[in-house]
Amino acid sequence: MSFATPIGRIWRLVALRRQHCLRHLVWFWRSLFPRWRREPIHIWSVASGLGDEIMVLGAAQGLVKQFPQADITLHARHINVIGGGRGAVKIVEFTEGNLPSAGIGIRYQAKHRFPIIEQMGRELGVRLLEFPILLDEKYVVEQDVEVADDRIVIVVQTSASAWTLNKQWIGENWKSLIEMLPTEWAIVEVGNESVLRSPPRHPRFRTMVGATSINEYVATIRRASLFVGPVSSGMHLAHAFQIPSVIIVGGYELGNHPYPLAHQFGTKVKCAPCWLRTPCPYDRRCLREITPKMVVEEIHKILKKGSNTASGFAMKAI
Known part of the structure; x- marks a missing residue:
């Protein structure tokens, strides 16, 4: 059938x-x-x-x-x-x-x-009251990773895993997002792959895509002021290290990860959450409705408030 x-x-x-x-x-x-x-x-x-x-x-x-x-x-x-x-x-x-x-x-x-x-x-037979993820920082702080020693370092992961393209925000949106960030901020891209077809016009942009070990990848996120990416290992690592994050969820899954410092962007489309691995019949409308301007505004809001002001996970439904 x-x-x-x-x-x-x-x-x-x-x-x-x-x-x-x-x-x-x-x-x-x-x-x-x-x-x-x-x-x-x-x-x-x-x-x-x-x-x-x-x-x-x-x-x-x-x-x-x-x-x-x-x-x-x-x-x-x-x-x-x-x-x-x-x-x-x-x-x-x-x-x-x-x-x-x-x-x-x-x-x-x-x-x-x-x-x-x-x-x-x-x-495991328990209803969890808290959702800690505790990693021993000695596994990452000893890594010799050169990350800009700036007051604000934004770490971005533009590509989700190869599991499905329906978690993937389009490359032009990522490029626009990076170019809209203040020029005095350091922007570092991590991950195995990038969706950027050409380097963003940002004087402090640096890509480390495909050039780090897994521990160096973890160490780079550990040193971020804020992490921006899809639902990925980077999101979970940011939670583990108490790094505020902006997560572009879309509609593949629910943006309800119980991480207090994760601000999750989802969209209220009828087909969400779809968990679809085949090509989206609606051209990933759930992700296209999330604009670079929305994400940039959220980044500024978080950094202005400070990471310690968040309470409860935030699901931004548009």
Whole structure:
């Protein structure tokens, strides 16, 4: 059956609701009989991205903060970053095919009303009260990364992961955004790829795209005054280091990550959140409605107030 037809869309909605109901039953059972109350547990992220593993780390740390008796070991692929986790969560290197048979692979549901990191907490049988992500800064501060020693350094990540183009703000918007920022600010671009076809006309712009190790990437975000990017590992790292951020969400997913200093731009289009990996039939309208001017105004507002004035995550719906 084609999901493009009205009947197909109804069937897809029914299937999605069924998945969510089944997951809620799993979460309810795990909350009644959480394994960490009875024995040490081993966990890992089913998804392999750095951002996914950072969220699993945060969920485990939130659990241990609420229940210090919990004995949790996290198997991490990005051990050179995740291995710097602070707190009582043990961290070992992830080895495919050598995971404990009784371990828990942490996953999340698409199009769910709960934030992803909250879903991960429920996978562990707990409703998290806080969402810390604690990384040991020794893993990043020792990196020899040259970042401008200015009062204001804006770190931008123009490209999301290759998972879907429907999280990707267009390159011309990124270029306009950078060119609208004050010339006395240092602008540093990070990530594996860039959507910029030509360098922005900004005297303090510098790109480090494709030129850093993963630890240097982390270190650069750590030194930012403010981070701007899509939903990506950079957003989670900014939260971990308490760096204010402006996140261009669009409509692929909900902009409801519970990060107090993350100002998340989403759009109220009927098809959102879509979680669509195939080309958008509406030319990514949800992202095109977010203009460079809106983002620049938010950046100025945050820096004028200071990073310590934010309370609760902010979802900017336009």
